[in-house]
Amino acid sequence: MAKITKLDDIVSLCKRRGFIFQSSEIYGGLASCYDYGPLGVELKSNVRKAWWKSVVQMRDDVVGVDCSILMHPLVWKASGHADKFADLIAECKKCNVRTRVDHLAENAEEHTEHISLDIAEAAEYDLSNKVCPGCGKIGQFTEPMPFKLMFETQMGANVDDSMMLYLRPETAQGIFVNFRNVLDSTRVKIPFGIAQIGKSFRNEVTTKAFIFRTREFEQAELEFFCQPGTDDDWWHTWKDLRFQWYIDLGIKKENLRLRDHAGDELAHYAKACVDVEYKFPFGSGDWQELEGIANRTDYDLRQHQRGMRTLNKWYETKGDLTKIDLSDEAEDYEKGPLSYFDEEQKKRFIPYVIEPSAGIDRSTLAFLVDAYDEEEVKGQKRNLLRFHPALAPIKAAVFPLVKKDGLPEIAQNICNDFKKYFNCFYDQKGAVGRRYRRQDEAGTPYCLTVDGQTKEDGTVTVRERDSMEQERISTDKLLGYLREKLDI
């Protein structure tokens, strides 16, 4: 179906149609950063809305939040990011394979915990007799290079008195630290979820093709809190729900799959994880992750209880995270400040968390690529985007068949009326066939054409994008007709 076979085709399509541009392009671009254009911003916004509708609006057991990107530094100490997001890496000069220095130093085969960057730098590793795991050469390493995977910034305009902060590397922690607030303010009862959509920042060592791995990106995350023991069931439930969401919005089944993570692939906090993957039709044809659904257990809430106990040390060291060890967990941590009291069971516990975490930018691109199609119509090539109506940037376009006889005024009025309900586009330029095709390229589901007959019987032609079929609809029934077809 889709004739896109190279990433270049997608980049070109995105730019040509105003979906995605390179950031700061007139200055030569900025690596890994992209901007959404006029159609792209609508598409992405619709992806967000569809996610929010499915995960929050349509459910009784999920509420939303919108947290700040800047958070207390201890958040990232507690979550593990401050320590585990910093690595010292050396590269083999012979085979260019990069390896974490602590792995080399310990000659460790198995997974080891990350260590703090300052400690790693201070250790002054001697790599002269270490073996490259890539090619077996000995001592052919570059100087160790430190990598900080979180962006740093400072708060406070006075440089001498400012505080280093991180840009959040995930939205999830904002939800965990608001767990208590939501419990206290909304009468939710476990099982329930808290959802958030927002930007996150990760200083990736390597970015990847187009917008698949960027350093600034948008996440849609749900933290679904449940009683321990019910977590496996809820994990399966969300896995199915989230997979179906993509299908319901028009992703072709053959391009979507679920892939379970192997045990050694799991993050330090996760008990289980499955990825929703999309088969992008270019490059090596690799399946790319759109979303991960993880069982994060009670790790995060327990860590934040430790973080709360660490606050005094934080003040004592004047906020130097590297001088702080997270305080030990309380003996009765299950009754701690982030615990949940179950009224029916008269029991306190730390909830388990199921986390569906979706990449908004990645799925936006997947919807775009999956909708792209080319077909032959009367010997002419027709390019179109077969967006699901909920995702289409423009829902309907209104044309006068010709630019005279009062038809433009009638068409303009219809368009203005409909703008109250959805994105509606007016166009009177050139042949009507060309206007239809232009809307096909933008993925607009319906075109309405006002002609001479409209003045006689008040009907207009409704032309459907995918089939190109037309039917005449009375203008007074038009809004209802479209809202039913568009499901809005």
Place this chain on the structure above:
RNA sequence: GCGGGUGUAGCUUAAUGGUAAAGCUCCAGCCUUCCAAGCUGGUCAUGCGGGUUCGAUUCCCGCCACCCGCUCCA
């Protein structure tokens, strides 16, 4: 970060050590009563910086960005 490749108009391509060409798109107008028709006119380009040269888009160097592969992937 390594290796390889690429960079000319919005897009696709052309050409050249000496005025950068075309098609499509786009814009204005004419004509047009249902699927990219036609006519007229118009806007828009050698990624950035340096070097060689009388003259560089072309040759050389550096930078930036993108693509492929390696690597990374919480």
